[in-house]
Amino acid sequence: MGKSIPFNGTALPPLPGRGGATLDRLASFRLTYVAIFGFILLYVFTVKAVEQALGTAFQARIAEAVRIDPATRDPVEQIHERVDGVVRNSFWTRVGGVRVLPIVVAADGMTPLYLGGRPIPAPIDSDALDASARLLPTSAEVVVSIPHNSLTANAILVVYAALLIQTLFLYERRRSRLEEARLADARAAREETAARAARIETELEALSRQVDDRVEAEVATEIESVRRERTRLQEELASLARREDALRAQSGRLQETIESERQTLEAMLDEALGDLARKDEELRGLADKLQRSTPGRSATTTPRARDVDLLGTRLRALYKNLEFDEHAIRGLIGLADEAMKLRAEESIKRLDVDVETAAVRRKVGGLPSHLTIFELGFGGKGRVYYTSGSQRRFRVLAIGAKNSQKTDLEYLSRLPRE
Numbered sequence: 001m002g003k004s005i006p007f008n009g010t011a012l013p014p015l016p017g018r019g020g021a022t023l024d025r026l027a028s029f030r031l032t033y034v035a036i037f038g039f040i041l042l043y044v045f046t047v048k049a050v051e052q053a054l055g056t057a058f059q060a061r062i063a064e065a066v067r068i069d070p071a072t073r074d075p076v077e078q079i080h081e082r083v084d085g086v087v088r089n090s091f092w093t094r095v096g097g098v099r100v101l102p103i104v105v106a107a108d109g110m111t112p113l114y115l116g117g118r119p120i121p122a123p124i125d126s127d128a129l130d131a132s133a134r135l136l137p138t139s140a141e142v143v144v145s146i147p148h149n150s151l152t153a154n155a156i157l158v159v160y161a162a163l164l165i166q167t168l169f170l171y172e173r174r175r176s177r178l179e180e181a182r183l184a185d186a187r188a189a190r191e192e193t194a195a196r197a198a199r200i201e202t203e204l205e206a207l208s209r210q211v212d213d214r215v216e217a218e219v220a221t222e223i224e225s226v227r228r229e230r231t232r233l234q235e236e237l238a239s240l241a242r243r244e245d246a247l248r249a250q251s252g253r254l255q256e257t258i259e260s261e262r263q264t265l266e267a268m269l270d271e272a273l274g275d276l277a278r279k280d281e282e283l284r285g286l287a288d289k290l291q292r293s294t295p296g297r298s299a300t301t302t303p304r305a306r307d308v309d310l311l312g313t314r315l316r317a318l319y320k321n322l323e324f325d326e327h328a329i330r331g332l333i334g335l336a337d338e339a340m341k342l343r344a345e346e347s348i349k350r351l352d353v354d355v356e357t358a359a360v361r362r363k364v365g366g367l368p369s370h371l372t373i374f375e376l377g378f379g380g381k382g383r384v385y386y387t388s389g390s391q392r393r394f395r396v397l398a399i400g401a402k403n404s405q406k407t408d409l410e411y412l413s414r415l416p417r418e
Contacts, residue, residue: 055144097150331399
């Protein structure tokens with residue numbers, strides 16, 4: 001059992017609330033962004049509000065200034081003088097940098113009398129009383145704007161900037177105090193954890209010594225048991241190895257015996273096949289002599305079943321793309337001479353290898369409508385009747401000459417519907 005590593009106080013557990021500190025830090029950034037955005041909005045809307053308030057105040061003062069007595073002197077000069085006094089003597093225009101644009105219009109609503117600090121000459125009229133009656137009462141409109149480089153706008157900006165800085169300062173100081181309190185809690189938790197780890201380490205060392213003693217005794221007993229088991233298994237393995245060697249030697253002798261017997265049987269089989277081939281040759285020679293001795297019966301002689309089976313096996317082995325009916329095999333055996341048989345096999349080979357070069361005469365007529373059969377000529381009078389195969393490309397149905405044509409057509413007409 002491995003020795004335990006004592007805790008020396010250098011590795012500290014993670015501070016509690018790390019996730020909360022990260023969230024607070026993110027929240028502080030967000031609060032800063034929100035405060036700056038709010039500062040900009042407050043500044044803009046405050047400037048707009050001051051503009052509206054000053055516009056209302058100047059509107060009332062200029063409306064009061066255009067109320068004049070036309071009997072004392074020229075009304076236009078009075079309006080110019082009084083409106084200039086209201087605009088130019090105002091604290092907001094002289095010091096605050098506020099722009100005031102008063103517009104005074106005569107009673108007809110079309111004749112301007114005062115426009116943005118520029119006096120407009122009074123209309124020439126021979127009768128002053130008629131002119132005063134036509135010009136009065138006047139109406140006034142005031143447009144107030146606060147430029148962003150003016151003292152008023154800068155004062156608003158400075159006030160809100162001071163509030164922003166003070167707010168951020170107070171928030172950051174509060175957050176720093178919270179961080180210090182969290183750090184103090186983390187230090188206290190770390191010290192408590194270190195003390196607890198020291199106690200646990202002491203207990204673990206004592207328990208480790210006890211377990212080591214107990215485990216050493218148990219391990220020694222177990223090791224002795226494993227050694228005895230290993231010795232027993234080694235003896236069994238040696239016994240199995242000896243038995244395997246004996247079985248291998250016996251198997252080698254059996255294989256030699258089997259090989260010798262197989263060679264003997266193969267020799268006997270070759271000898272028997274040779275005898276069988278010689279006997280088949282003799283039988284075929286006797287059959288040929290019999291056919292030559294009785295030429296009138298050659299067309300009607302029935303082939304033997306063994307000859308049909310042998311020829312069918314050979315044809316199916318040689319021509320992989322063709323199927324052969326038993327009637328076709330019997331017709332091939334029953335051909336008149338060997339030359340016709342060779343020409344028939346030549347046509348069958350063409351049909352198997354390349355049907356395009358085979359001499360297809362025509363489709364066989366006079367058969368039931370469900371049959372589609374073609375005939376392939378050979379040797380002048382020979383016929384090979386075939387159709388599409390079910391498992392291979394073509395199916396050879398019948399092979400014959402002119403003397404067997406009637407029998408072959410009757411056989412073909414009796415074929416069932418596929």
